[in-house]
Amino acid sequence: MGGSIKGLLDGFRVGEEKAERIAGEVARGSTPGAGFYALIATAALIASLGLVANSPAVIIGAMLVSPLMSPIFGLSLGMIRGDTSLLAKSVRAEVSGMALAVAFGALFGLLPVMTEVTPEMLARTEPTLLDLLVAVFAGFAGTLAMVDDRISPALPGVAIATAIVPPLATCGLCLAAGATQGATGAFLLFFANFVAILLVSALTFLAAGLARRHAGNGGARMVAGNLAVAVLGFLLVSAYLTGTLTAIVKDRRQAGQVKETIEALLAEDPNASLVTLHRKDHGDTLDILATVRTPKPFDPQRVADMEQALQERLGGKVRLVARCLLTKDIFPPGGTAVVTAPSLDGSFLSVEVPADVKRLQLAEQTLREILATRPQLLLLDVDLVHIAGDPVILATLQSPRPLIPLEAEEFERAVRQRLGEPGLRLLARCQVPVDVDSRGRILFGKAHFGPEDRAARAVAETARQAVEALPDMFVTALDVIRDGEGFVARAEITGTRLVTPEQIRDIEARVAVSAGAPVRLSAWSRTDLMVTDSRYLPVEEYTRRRLMEGREETGAPQQTDAGEKHPPAVATDQAIEPK
The missing domain is CATH 1.20.1080 (Glycerol uptake facilitator protein)
Structure with a gap:
């Protein structure tokens, strides 16, 4: 050898x-x-x-x-x-x-x-x-x-x-x-x-x-001395870098433990996945910011449970913040799967879907297919809840009006057929938005946006005067748009009683004469007034007057929607609300 x-x-x-x-x-x-x-x-x-x-x-x-x-x-x-x-x-x-x-x-x-x-x-x-x-x-x-x-x-x-x-x-x-x-x-x-x-x-x-x-003239001793200096420097650097490497290995081990723990906890919810992790070790406390992709925010108790699991795994105090990135995985009609982290072979879809997740995905797909033909209805969220021990599909919708039971029955029947569960219940939670701009409540979008139609504005003003000529009737919103050779008007009217069809026909006839074209009016009639000791006022007018009083007290300019200064409220209006 x-x-x-x-x-x-x-x-x-x-x-x-x-x-x-x-x-x-x-x-x-x-x-x-x-x-x-x-x-x-x-x-x-x-x-x-x-x-x-x-x-x-x-x-x-x-x-x-x-x-x-x-x-x-x-x-x-x-x-x-x-x-x-x-x-x-x-x-x-x-x-x-x-x-x-x-x-x-x-x-x-x-x-x-x-x-x-x-x-x-x-x-x-x-x-x-x-x-x-x-x-x-x-x-x-x-x-x-x-x-x-x-x-x-x-x-x-x-x-x-x-x-x-x-x-x-x-x-x-x-x-x-x-x-x-x-x-x-x-x-x-x-x-x-x-x-x-x-x-x-x-x-x-x-x-x-x-x-x-x-070697023969003392050079060996010189070489040995030079090499000793180099070896000493190498050993000192190696010792320092060994400590650095040890710290890095410890940090990476901790990062791995945090990641494994959080991913194991998220495995219970196939729709949630870990995106990034940030850690800051303060010695006695470890701060963790976990960015999670999920279809809905975590509740505080779930974050507390995750924090407790991390403390047990790491053996020290942990402060956890879960930053939720809200996402929705949408599949084509009839498709179901779970999006997972990419595996070594590049796969990111799993067809082994838990029963509740599959039920939720199919229900959401079914509702989206139905609502695709109803643009006035917007599906905000779909969740699976248990009421009295039974699974219930909770569909949160945004709609211009509350759904009627017949519509909810139609949705429920379609979801039952898709899932093959005749006993499954559906609960529709309706959110009715009110869109308002500087002109008032939006009843027709074309009346508030796009090129101004002066003829339509004139028809709207005539219709407003005709309605408010009725005793104790107030127009809180009114929009007019063109429809062929005539006009279509939509109004929101409040009063001490409901407007009758005869009154609507009379208003249509009078406004049509003024406009020189047919006018069709539909009104949402409500008995929704503020009543004081001196008069009736619609809620909107009552609120506007109170705002004007506040501006008068502060010296702020008082303006109407048209930009003109509004006169101060008369003395009788000062007693609208007891002070």
């Missing part, structure tokens, strides 16, 4: 002539000049652009340009050969090149191009022991390529440049942004890679026999 290792090392050693040739190449590459600094500046700018754009391809371009690997080889070769001239040139080249790369990175960071921190930048501000190991292998590969002519130096050169230029550019970008902690982390990554490459390349050169000329 020992003989085979010795034979391998002997085959790895280079001759005197080749050793001198390698030393000459390293010395030329370690001599700084205009071309050297130009390449450093170019590489730093390219790396900065790639880091800001989060583009690994651009960063690789910077790796190809950078010449910073050569001075490190010069340092390692000068250490084992005792060549002080080579050491001086290499130190000058490496330090000045490093400073230049940081400076150009900082200059690029001062330009208005860095809008946010990218993952490529963050990856170089938190070095670990793994980064040090990468540098070790990269340094060995690069040195081996110089010693063995059969190995192309291209790929090892890229590997070494990877460990040098991007951290320096990141350091400059962080300094430009005022992020001193990030700049320190990026420079530490550079220094760790520098020390690792220096030590490994020195050992490789030593194994190749490049230091054997100094």
Whole structure:
């Protein structure tokens, strides 16, 4: 065994002539000049652009340009050969090149191009022991390529440049942004890679026999001293990065535990899925922000149960906030499935749907199909509740009026047929909206939006006067639009009694004469008045007068809907409401 290792090392050693040739190449590459600094500046700018754009391809371009690997080889070769001239040139080249790369990175960071921190930048501000190991292998590969002519130096050169230029550019970008902690982390990554490459390349050169000329004249002691310094630096950096790696491993373990716990709790609800997690450890308390995709918000008790489960799993105090992103998964008619997180084979749909989820999905699909032909009805939400132990489909609708039982029966029958459950009940919860703009309640959208129709406005004013000519009748809303050769009017009338069909026909006839065209009026007649000790007032007028009184007291201008100043309320109106 020992003989085979010795034979391998002997085959790895280079001759005197080749050793001198390698030393000459390293010395030329370690001599700084205009071309050297130009390449450093170019590489730093390219790396900065790639880091800001989060583009690994651009960063690789910077790796190809950078010449910073050569001075490190010069340092390692000068250490084992005792060549002080080579050491001086290499130190000058490496330090000045490093400073230049940081400076150009900082200059690029001062330009208005860095809008946010990218993952490529963050990856170089938190070095670990793994980064040090990468540098070790990269340094060995690069040195081996110089010693063995059969190995192309291209790929090892890229590997070494990877460990040098991007951290320096990141350091400059962080300094430009005022992020001193990030700049320190990026420079530490550079220094760790520098020390690792220096030590490994020195050992490789030593194994190749490049230091054997100094073995008989005290050179061995010099080489040992130089290597001891490199080894000490390597061990110190390794110890620090080991602690960093341990902290990162602990943090990732905690993140995994939090994610596993929340996903396990969400598995009970196939419609909910975890999107992102943010954590902040305060020492005695862990704050967690969980962004969840769900069709409806979580209730506080569910969040409390999730928080308790996390505390039991992590063994410490947890403060959980669930940020709910409300989503709906809509399938084609008759389709049911559950959208899950993508698996390794790319699947994201599961046909194994729990009974309640399938019942809810089919009910929602059925209702959406029915309401697609009824644009005046808007389906807001569908839920499954249990009333007296029986499952009930709760459909929340927005409609211009409450649904009548016959309509609810139609919906219920369709849902029963689709689900095959003749005993299933449906409960329609109606939300009747009231749309109001500066002109009043909207009865016809065309009367409030689009080009103004002066003839329709004139008809509306005539119809309003005709209605309010009736005793104790008030128009709270009235819209008129054209319909062929005539007009259609819709009004909301309040009074002490209901308007009769005869009165509607009389109003239609009088307004038609004034307009010179047929007029059809339909009215929502209500007995809905505010009654004071002096008069009847519709609720809207009562409210408007109270608002005007408040403006009068504060000195605010009083205006009508048309923008004209409204006269103050008369003395009898001051007693509308006891004070």
